[in-house]
Amino acid sequence: MKIIYSIIVLFITSITYGQSFKTTTEYTISNLKSVLNTTKVDYDKQFEVYLLKKDEPLVKLIALTKNDLDLFLDTSIEILESPNLKNVKAIIRVKFDFLACCIETETQYFTISNENLLTKLPVLNFTQCEVSSSKLEYIFPNQENGQDNVILETISHINKKDNTKSIKILNRIVWEEKNAVEAYSYNYEN
Numbered sequence: 001m002k003i004i005y006s007i008i009v010l011f012i013t014s015i016t017y018g019q020s021f022k023t024t025t026e027y028t029i030s031n032l033k034s035v036l037n038t039t040k041v042d043y044d045k046q047f048e049v050y051l052l053k054k055d056e057p058l059v060k061l062i063a064l065t066k067n068d069l070d071l072f073l074d075t076s077i078e079i080l081e082s083p084n085l086k087n088v089k090a091i092i093r094v095k096f097d098f099l100a101c102c103i104e105t106e107t108q109y110f111t112i113s114n115e116n117l118l119t120k121l122p123v124l125n126f127t128q129c130e131v132s133s134s135k136l137e138y139i140f141p142n143q144e145n146g147q148d149n150v151i152l153e154t155i156s157h158i159n160k161k162d163n164t165k166s167i168k169i170l171n172r173i174v175w176e177e178k179n180a181v182e183a184y185s186y187n188y189e190n
Contacts, residue, residue, distance in 0.1 A: 021078035133158035
């Protein structure tokens with residue numbers, strides 16, 4: 001009986017704390033591909049990029065100039081469901097990568113409440129000039145190394161020789177729902 005109980009606990013723990021972000025097609029980014037394909041672009045004009053759901057704009061993500069577009073490398077949208085934060089059903093992560101002499105990454109995170117309110121977490125900007133497996137990210141309670149009721153801002157390093165991963169905690173955000181909903185939260189229909 002103890003063996004069965006142990007297996008059940010390990011299974012539940014791996015489900016609860018083993019989740020990672022997954023690519024989503026439910027959300028998209030506006031205008032970026034059409035702007036990139038434009039041959040005549042005004043260098044002084046800013047191009048606003050929005051997060052969309054079902055082709056409806058939810059929130060402005062970034063404003064890019066022609067110079068930014070020249071350095072644009074890639075973007076991705078991912079979702080983390082059931083992050084184990086009070087009144088949060090999912091987290092959206094949007095990454096923008098730019099390439100100059102180094103790779104610069106801007107990562108934006110949004111919580112989605114049970115009432116469909118988007119709350120933007122502080123933006124993470126990370127510059128990587130060497131070939132390494134470092135990343136700046138938020139870790140949520142349902143992920144590996146997550147802590148209950150806390151969002152961790154971390155920098156992770158992976159040593160390719162022995163596959164060890166070191167994590168340095170840069171900041172802890174205690175999730176108190178009523179204090180986390182900021183002035184730039186957005187309502188949208190699901």
